[in-house]
Amino acid sequence: MGHRCCGKQKVKRGLWSPEEDEKLIKHITTRGHGSWSSVPKHAGLQRCGKSCRLRWINYLRPELKRGSFTPEEEQxxxxxxxxxxxxxAxxxxxxxxxxxxxxxNFWNxxxxKKLMSQGLDPKTHNLISSHQRASNKIGGSSRSQPHDQQKPISVNFTTVNSQMKNCSAELNSSSSSPIVTLYNAQQAPMVETMATPPTHQYHDDQNPNAAWTSVKDPTFHEPSTESTLNISSSSSSSSMNLSVFGLLGNSNCLYAAGAQPFEAPRIILEGEQSKGSEEVLQQEKEKLLEMEMIKAIDDQDMDASLMESSSFDFSFLESTLMSTGVTSHDLNSMADFAWNY
DNA sequence: AATCTAATCAACCGCACGACT
DNA sequence: AAGTCGTGCGGTTGATTAGAT
Structure with missing residues (x-):
């Protein structure tokens, strides 16, 4: 029973027994892991160091949270x-x-699958064209799909800023007339991009037959600036609403910074709408953004586009709009823009 | 009840990278 | 500079579980 990384040593493989777990826990809590390659020997385990490390990191660490992922974590x-x-990692x-x-594992x-079933490419988070979707179609399963896979999603173009520098940009139409002028993210006012309040979709779980309903975001304030880009969802029956353009912390603002100012459509998750969890989610997102901004600046590996973008990147918006048949020449029609989904 | 099938998850594998010699 | 070692990471596999037939 050899093992590649452990040379000739005989090591056990497969699932860990409670006894082995106990030995590993005892060893690490009393002596620390030090060099993982020496752990099996000192702990009296017939395992390779790599396996011990994996077992500790993925299963035995006391700080691990077990149980299923919450909707907030999923988001x-x-x-x-x-x-x-x-x-x-x-x-x-x-x-x-x-x-x-x-x-x-949770992702895979x-x-x-949830994203795919909603017509989103899990790699890019962009909408998949209809023929791609047909070819990627998930086959019907005999085991019941989680029921929420069948739920409609609400498209939420939130802004994920990896940086707050170089925060001004202009969006010009092909005829060079400015459509939207964006301001420094740290300077008010931000461009109000919506005339229609963001909506959240609710579903009465007590009544599986109940229809999905859209509810206005109570935090929404009517936009008032001149350079308002009206994007309304004229089709209330559409299961996808281009309902929100905005920064995570402020659903009505469009920040002009970073490489990917528009976030891909996100799924409104069950339970997310409740006041409490939404606040928690909001806090988590703000924290996440903060961390990502710091990381993006520090991380040399970060996509170069994140670092060099001094102007607004509309590629995502463009691709999204294109996929829905709206071109940059036709932004006026966005007032009536709706997802035909 | 038995079998089939898909979902889930723990564990493994190979590679990359940095530290060290 | 080249080789070795230890570690971390992402992709993949395989056993188990559970719903469907």
Whole structure:
């Protein structure tokens, strides 16, 4: 029973027994892990150091939070994944008590499919074209899909700022006439981008037959600035609403900074709408943003576009609009813009 | 009740990277 | 500079679980 990383040593593989767990816990809590390669020997385990490390990190650490992910955690994963991609360890750092392995498994087994079922590319978080969706269609499963996979989603173009520097930009139409002028993120006023209050979708879980209803965001204030870009959802029956453009902390503002000012459509999760959890979510998002901003500045590996973007990047907006048939030449029609979904 | 099938999750594998010699 | 070692990470696998038939 050899093991590649441990040479000729005989090591056990597979699931850990309670006895092995006990030995490992006892060893690490009393002596620390030191060099992982020496742990098996000192702890009296027939395992390789790598396996011990993995077991400790993913399962035995006392600070680990067990149990299923909360809707707030799920939203954080989606938000951070959109920024960082499959950097599970980085994503997990935003979720105290969760491991990269846990996050990765949750993504692959649940979130990924949920996004796909909502017509979103789990890699890019952009809308998938209809023919792509057809080819990516998830086959019907005999095991029941989580019921919330069937829920409609509300498109929420929130701004994820990785930086707050170089915060002014202008969006020009092809004819060079300014459509929207954006200001420094730290300077008021921000561009109000909505005439229609953001909505949240509710569903009465006590009544599975109840229709989804959209409810105005109680924190919404009517925009008042001149350079308002009216984007309303004229189709109340649409399951997807272009309902929110804005910064995470302020759903009505569009910040002009960072590489990806518009966040991909996000899923409004069950339970998220409750006042309490929404506040928690909001706080978590603000904290996340703060951390991401610091990280983006420090992290040399960060996508170069994040660092060099001194102007607003509308590629995401553009691609999203294009996918819905709205072109940059046709921004006036955005007043009646709605997702045909 | 038995079998099939898909979801879930713990664990493994290989690679990359940094520290050290 | 090159080699080795230890560690961390992301992708993948395989066992288990649980719903469907």
């Amino acid at each position: 954080i994963i989606i938000d951070v994944h959109r920024i960082l991609g499959n950097r599970w 980085q994503i997990a750092k935003h979720l105290p008590g969760r491991t990269d392995n846990e996050v990765k 087994s649940c979130i990924k």
